[in-house]
Amino acid sequence: MSGFANAIIGGAEALIRKAMRSPNYVPASEGWTVNKDGSAEFNDVAVRGSVDVGTATQYTKIYNAPAPIDGPAIVFNSDSTTYPDDGYIRALSAGPGTAYAALEISTPAGVGQDPAQLFLVSGDSSPGVAPSAGFFGDVDINGGLTVDPTAGNNVLTADDTGVVTNVTLTANAGISLPAGEYAKRGALFPVPAASFQNGWTNFGNNYQPAAFVEYADGTAGLSGVVSGGTTTNGTVIFALPSNLWPAFNHVWCSPGTGGKHSQISVHSDGHVVIQVPDTGTTWVSLDPCRWPIAGF
Structure with a gap:
């Protein structure tokens, strides 16, 4: 590329004017602008690749991430070079024809550490899928925790098929449960x-x-x-x-x-x-x- 065709607007690939703007441009309202200082404003943007915000070592990146994330995600990095991706948020689908999906907030898997994770799962009572949240790591709740089960849905379960070990739940303002049986046995x-x-x-x-x-x-x-x-x-x-x-x-x-x-x-x-x-x-x-x- 040899620069802008209009020498008043640009030459040698440099923007000479303070900005290029649409005729209807009103800041924070309508139109668009590309400014000489590198800033820009648009109404809608379609990006076919990735969106990177930040520096090479401290960034937020929105893209179709490779393994171990392996899918569309918002990826965060603070300054780590050992683990390039400190954490991510991604949406998960159970597949075509299913009635629920999940939002996963996690550190990357497969990097020599056990990831801390939060799963928020949507649900549909007709197929028997209950909305739920799954925590893999310590949970510290400074307020109260209320568990409100809906008919036919097990909301709080403790058994040997789904328990994650080494998990701490702390609720400084107490845990409120409706009447019912939620714990089969205590711990010494x-x-x-x-x-x-x-x-x-x-x-x-x-x-x-x-x-x-x-x-x-x-x-x-x-x-x-x-x-x-x-x-x-x-x-x-x-x-x-x-x-x-x-x-x-x-x-x-x-x-x-x-x-x-x-x-x-x-x-x-x-x-x-x-x-x-x-x-x-x-x-x-x-x-x-x-x-x-x-x-x-």
Whole structure:
């Protein structure tokens, strides 16, 4: 190319005038302009290739991306040369004739790391496809989380066929669920070492360490064997987290050393206490203890 044909507009491939504009050009309203400083404004643009915004190392790119993204996507890069594409957004279709599609927000797969992903899936109740969201990575919700299932759709499911491990869900303002069954079983959480008091600790010797569990029915329980602490009546063994405290004190008879017995009490302030132990008690089981959590 030898430049513009009109030497007043351009010469030697350079734009001489401040701008080329359509006769009806009004900024931010109608028409078009191409300016000497490199800026431009159009009403509609059809791009048959890619759209690149930014620099060579910090950019947003809209194009038909190759593998591992492998499809139309909006791709982001901050400054990485090891992983050229830091993340992307793309739409996914389940194929011709299907009633749903998905929006995927992800880091690239196949780059030697497990991608963090968010899937937002549209749905149609007639084929039984429910709108849903899938998270692969940690989820931190600073507000509340409300789950509102529609008829016939399972919205919150936990089983061994679809659980992604090493995922944390945190809702600082609480999780609100409608009436129904959503968790089949609780998980044991070890009693932190700092929670033990008065010399008590885990029995060891391959016995279950002290742990607590919250059940789906609004109850909580204890498990494990503890030993080594002060056995004076009313001695605190350890303290529970406040979300498991009962509204009232509860007490159970628990087996201990050589067939001996003690009472284990869980108080409304969260203290787990040993009471009236048989003489010679050195360890005690926590397994009998289960109580309603305050508010249930």
